[in-house]
Amino acid sequence: MGGTPPAEKEAIAVTERRRTLGTFPPHAHVPTNPHRRVRESFGTQDRIALAITTAVGTMYAVYLFASTMAGWMLWQVASGAAAFDPYPFAFLLIMGNIVQLLLMPLIMVGQNLQARHSEARAEEEFRTTQKTFHDLELTMAHLDAQDAELLRQTAMLRGLVEQLLPPDERARLEAQLGGSASAAP
Numbered sequence: 001m002g003g004t005p006p007a008e009k010e011a012i013a014v015t016e017r018r019r020t021l022g023t024f025p026p027h028a029h030v031p032t033n034p035h036r037r038v039r040e041s042f043g044t045q046d047r048i049a050l051a052i053t054t055a056v057g058t059m060y061a062v063y064l065f066a067s068t069m070a071g072w073m074l075w076q077v078a079s080g081a082a083a084f085d086p087y088p089f090a091f092l093l094i095m096g097n098i099v100q101l102l103l104m105p106l107i108m109v110g111q112n113l114q115a116r117h118s119e120a121r122a123e124e125e126f127r128t129t130q131k132t133f134h135d136l137e138l139t140m141a142h143l144d145a146q147d148a149e150l151l152r153q154t155a156m157l158r159g160l161v162e163q164l165l166p167p168d169e170r171a172r173l174e175a176q177l178g179g180s181a182s183a184a185p
Contacts, residue, residue, distance in 0.1 A: 049113060
């Protein structure tokens with residue numbers, strides 16, 4: 001024979017867990033700080049790329065670039081015939097393109113580093129959620145086992161009450177408890 005199928009083994013294991021009252025396996029998951037773990041893995045070049053990406057990705061950088069370009073254009077227009085970069089500001093465009101060419105790959109590297117951090121955080125959140133789900137399943141199995149045990153004990157107590165108390169005492173007890181002393185579970 002092939003033995004017990006895995007699905008049946010799992011069903012048996014769940015049934016056994018549901019029968020267990022008051023015992024839980026030790027909590028195996030220890031959450032980690034993905035931010036610290038990823039930051040510690042960064043080298044010097046990674047830190048530089050991330051710092052530049054963070055700085056360039058702000059509105060202050062936009063304001064700086066816009067004001068530099070506006071200031072350059074105003075300066076060249078105000079210089080009149082003495083301007084070394086007259087309209088259409090070819091030198092300014094070349095300098096702007098050089099900055100763009102340098103910053104574009106650097107920003108992409110920084111974004112890759114930020115994506116690595118996001119992936120590590122997502123993995124940690126997934127592991128934590130899986131462990132929490134497992135703990136909730138164990139808690140629900142524990143509560144189901146407690147409910148079954150309470151129902152079993154309640155049925156036993158009702159049986160004892162019916163056997164040991166005369167009908168008039170049972171009626172008085174039912175009236176005192178709101179009619180639930182002999183009700184079926």
